[in-house]
Amino acid sequence: MQPHSIKAIAHLFHSATGIDTTAFDRAGQRIASVDNTPPTTGIINPLEMSSLINKLATAKAADCFHYVTTTKLEYLAANLISNAQMTGIVIVGPFLTAALTPDDLNAILINQSLTVSDSHYLKQFYQGLPMLSTEKMAALGSLLVNLCHQPPISPTLVEVHDHQQVAVSRPVTSIHAASQAAIEKRYEEEQALMAAIAAGDKTGVKQQFAAIAKITDLFSSRIPGQPLRSTKNICFVYNTLCRIAAHRGGVQPVYLNDISEKYALLIERQTTLAGLRTLTATMALEYCELVIAVSTSGYQPMIKRTIDTILLNLGHAMSLSQLANQVGTNPSYLSRKFSEEVGMSVTDYMNRRRISEAKKYLARPTLSITEIAFMTGFNNVPYFIKVFKKLVGKTPLHYRNEVGQGKD
Structure with a gap:
């Protein structure tokens, strides 16, 4: 398989999945790489790479390896096949199939000779990794093996336009006094929540829990037939509001980035409306506690x-x-x-x-x-x-x- 074909495979897999993809020749030399992961965090070291290449050298053509490093990072790896011969390997990752516990992260800190100063960056890195189910990982493994067995075909893009327009009647929406009052009250509650977070007022945050639950219920029908997706969208909005409020309260952006990334992932992974309601309340309280712990707003x-x-x-x-x-x-x-x-x-x-x-x-x-x-x-x-x-x-x-x- 030619180098340009190998690069095309790497780019195609990454474009389709959003997961970092790297191709190596049989000697372990990098041929192509499409990734978003910072190079200093968790890349497979040369000894691990050598071990993986040796294992793949004796693997069957259809084998796809699920590789877990000493730092809990997970990868998929498969042989590049050309004319029934192995010409290299493609590695996909890092990703996770299970969330890391605090003890897992502590062990990584120690093993990598890191300190508590690095814990925020480490948590943020692992929380930002794709989380794959067993079924999703198996499907990606199948896709990877099939791509690695033949050069990709470049498609011919054929444009098709439908010029026949269908008129859609749009009803005029009238705002009744009751609706206007409800909308204004909702915005007042949002402002009260943000003010409580910025002040580090846990009691004030808890007083808004009922309002938060009411808003998530109200927005659950925004996308017809998809209440979970609709509720996740409003939860993302609340995550942003909480982050802005905590920043106003004097929290350093590094801490905000850490917690914001964490809750964005937790929201997306929720599978029930009840779980989202609980998560949103917990999120507001944690932002408030962050203001209490690390705010420097009162100083020169x-x-x-x-x-x-x-x-x-x-x-x-x-x-x-x-x-x-x-x-x-x-x-x-x-x-x-x-x-x-x-x-x-x-x-x-x-x-x-x-x-x-x-x-x-x-x-x-x-x-x-x-x-x-x-x-x-x-x-x-x-x-x-x-x-x-x-x-x-x-x-x-x-x-x-x-x-x-x-x-x-």
Whole structure:
């Protein structure tokens, strides 16, 4: 099979499925690639690639391999066949067939030597991957094998236009006073929800749950005969409204992108109207909690930038000088202004945030105390234990035992 045919197969498969597609020759050299996945996240390493090529070398012509990497990424792979001979392989992915648990993501963080600073990007990456059912994966495998067995045929596009127009009568819609009042009330409720999220007011958000449920019910008939699709569409709108509200409330865009992507995928995966109603309420509350946790709206611009930098790099060692350089000032001035506005030193603020993250991980038995210390930005375990005991009143091990999740 000629290189131009191989490239055509890769482009055709990607256009039809939206999943990254890459073709290699028998030696593992890349021939063609159509992908959207960032090159630094989760690409099969050379050893894994070599192992996969060796397995395919002895495979039957109709075999399609379902390959799962050590980082839980999934791929489909099949041989390129020309004149009954293997000329290369095509790999499709990454994708997932099951959502990753928090413990799965924690294990990947540790195995890839990442820190808590990278957890948002890692979650966002995995949440953005296509989610395939077993049936969908089998269908794509069949399509892949068939494409790999013969060069694609370039179609001849034949234009057909129907010039006969049929007049469609359009009724004039009148807006009654009751309808107008209902519409205006709906917009008022939306504004109240956004204001509550921006203020980090969980009570205010909960007061809008009934209104949210009413709107999802109202919009379920927007697309005739497709209540689930109609409701998903309005849920996407609410996701956008919540994101805008949280941004107004002072949340850094990186966090917003993470949660927005997550709920966009969760909405699309829902299969019931009841599930969508529950998800929409949960979504509004989580955006509100994000404002409470990471909002920097109450600070002056320099302190806001400093806190954003700390939160986005929490898993890495940061000195006062490095922070000052990031925000364009000198260390002594930053230290003084930070203490005045925040009420504590830069170091104390960083330690409190790191310990807060550490407590979340200590509640799970899969990570050791040593791993948690380094993940959350502490350079040595004794210092981590000292700071933890000072702020929490007990050692990390004592805290873990109290929450009943095992021992280190």
